Every structure is written in structure tokens, then in C-alpha cells.
Amino acid sequence: MVNEKLKIAVKNAKYFLLDMDGTVYLGDKLIGSMDKTLEKLRKCGKKIIYLTNNSSKSEQKYQEKLKKIGLFDGDDFVYTSGIATAEYLNEKYKGKTVYLLGTDALKKEFVKSGINLVEDKTPDICVLAYDTELTYEKLCKFVTCIKRGAYYIATHPDVNCPHPEVFIPDAGAFIKLIEASTGLLPAEIIGKPFGGMGNNLKKRLNAENSDFIMVGDRLHTDIAFGNACGFSTILVLSGESTVNDIGKTVGKPDFILDSLNDIVDYI
Numbered sequence: 001m002v003n004e005k006l007k008i009a010v011k012n013a014k015y016f017l018l019d020m021d022g023t024v025y026l027g028d029k030l031i032g033s034m035d036k037t038l039e040k041l042r043k044c045g046k047k048i049i050y051l052t053n054n055s056s057k058s059e060q061k062y063q064e065k066l067k068k069i070g071l072f073d074g075d076d077f078v079y080t081s082g083i084a085t086a087e088y089l090n091e092k093y094k095g096k097t098v099y100l101l102g103t104d105a106l107k108k109e110f111v112k113s114g115i116n117l118v119e120d121k122t123p124d125i126c127v128l129a130y131d132t133e134l135t136y137e138k139l140c141k142f143v144t145c146i147k148r149g150a151y152y153i154a155t156h157p158d159v160n161c162p163h164p165e166v167f168i169p170d171a172g173a174f175i176k177l178i179e180a181s182t183g184l185l186p187a188e189i190i191g192k193p194f195g196g197m198g199n200n201l202k203k204r205l206n207a208e209n210s211d212f213i214m215v216g217d218r219l220h221t222d223i224a225f226g227n228a229c230g231f232s233t234i235l236v237l238s239g240e241s242t243v244n245d246i247g248k249t250v251g252k253p254d255f256i257l258d259s260l261n262d263i264v265d266y267i
């Protein structure tokens with residue numbers, strides 16, 4: 001049975017915010033005929049924005065992966081928690097000096113967006129990202145900076161990152177390590193489930209809440225993010241969550257689909 005409310009939400013939406021793993025692909029495999037589904041959405045004027053908390057890779061790297069599997073079109077864009085953090089710093093802390101615990105790829109994106117990155121131990125702000133090139137030296141420098149009073153921001157809170165064999169430590173695990181050593185926690189976290197990326201997108205696109213539909217497979221990140229922003233949310237059952245998980249954690253989906261491919265019934 002077609003849900004009339006979902007039909008209206010789809011009709012009103014201009015932007016589909018899509019989580020990636022578990023929502024449009026699983027590892028390297030498309031979920032059903034997702035390429036055709038997204039093409040149908042684009043054909044009826046919907047813009048696709050891929051949202052990821054992973055701040056270790058550049059926008060370019062994600063674009064390449066999506067292009068390779070037929071999920072990226074010229075008008076789409078990828079929005080990472082790393083880029084969102086750079087935008088937030090430019091808006092709220094323009095000109096402040098920043099020490100970044102992050103990959104070289106993210107450093108390049110920060111520099112490109114005009115962030116004043118420094119390597120000394122007295123920055124105004126410290127940003128913790130998913131640093132897959134982490135060294136003990138970088139970790140010690142970060143801890144020294146925040147203990148000396150630098151303002152502490154994290155790109156996202158995920159404790160683990162999906163990986164084919166076992167889940168591997170993500171930025172949230174680094175946050176816990178730093179907390180164990182210093183007792184300090186980030187003053188602000190930008191990525192899902194917090195609303196930072198949504199606020200930035202609303203400003204960037206000059207859009208309203210009803211212009212967005214957030215689609216994802218995780219209740220406590222994707223759906224909770226949509227709830228925090230006031231966007232319509234669709235939980236897809238093609239990844240981590242099952243119907244039984246609803247109500248057991250944060251994140252209340254407005255709609256549930258077996259996979260995003262079922263959206264074609266609502267266009």
C-alpha cells in the first residue's frame with residue numbers, strides 16, 4: 001500500500017540526503033538497481049547529496065568511488081563531516097589558528113577552504129578528525145594543545161568504521177582515548193547525529209527543512225540526524241537496522257522502506 005504522506009514528502013523535497021554504505025551500496029556492490037533508482041529521482045528534479053561522517057577521505061575520493069559504480073552524476077555532490085567542519089570554522093571562528101588531527105587529504109581540504117592551519121602547540125582551536133594516518137607524536141601534540149586551553153572540536157562521533165573483516169576504530173574511539181588521558185571531551189561535534197551538517201546545507205542551498213529528505217540505514221546516526229535538523233526521514237532496511245531496532249535507540253523514522261529502490265513507487 002502506498003503511503004500518501006511519503007508521496008507528499010517526496011513531492012515537496014528538492015534534496016535527497018543519502019547515507020552511502022547500507023543505503024546505496026554495500027561495500028562495492030549496488031543495492032538492487034540503485035543506479036536506475038537515482039536516475040529516476042534526478043529526472044524528476046531531485047538533487048542527490050551524499051552525506052558521510054567519514055572525515056578521513058576527500059570529497060574527490062568519494063566521487064571517484066561513486067562514479068565507478070554508476071551512482072554519481074554531474075549535479076550530485078558529496079558532503080563529508082570534514083568539509084562541514086571547515087565551513088563551520090569559517091563561519092564561526094574565521095581567522096582563528098587551528099591544529100588538525102587528520103589525514104593529509106583533509107588537511108588539503110582545510111587549506112583550500114582558507115583555514116589557518118598551524119603546527120605549533122598554541123593554536124586557538126584543535127580539530128579531531130578520523131585520522132587514519134595517526135601517530136603517537138600527533139596524538140601527544142593534540143593532547144598538549146587541548147590541555148593548554150585550545151577549544152576542542154570533533155568532526156563526528158562514530159566509535160567504529162565499517163570494514164569487511166571487523167569494524168575498525170573511528171574518531172569516536174580517539175575521543176574516548178583522549179578523554180581517558182585528559183578528562184576532556186569535545187566542546188562541539190559537527191557530524192551526524194548532530195545537526196551541524198544540516199544547518200550548513202540549509203545556508204549553502206538557501207533551503208528550508210521541507211526541502212530535504214534524509215535517507216539512511218542507521219537509526220542513531222542517520223535518522224537521529226534528520227530528526228535533529230527537522231527533516232523528513234526514511235529508514236531503509238538494506239543495511240544495519242531492522243524494524244525491531246526502532247524504539248530501542250534514538251532516531252524516529254517518519255517512513256520505512258525495504259530499500260531506497262522502493263522510492264520509485266512514490267515519484
Ligand SMILES: [Mg+2]
Pocket residue numbers: 019020021022023216217218239
Ligand atoms: Mg550506513
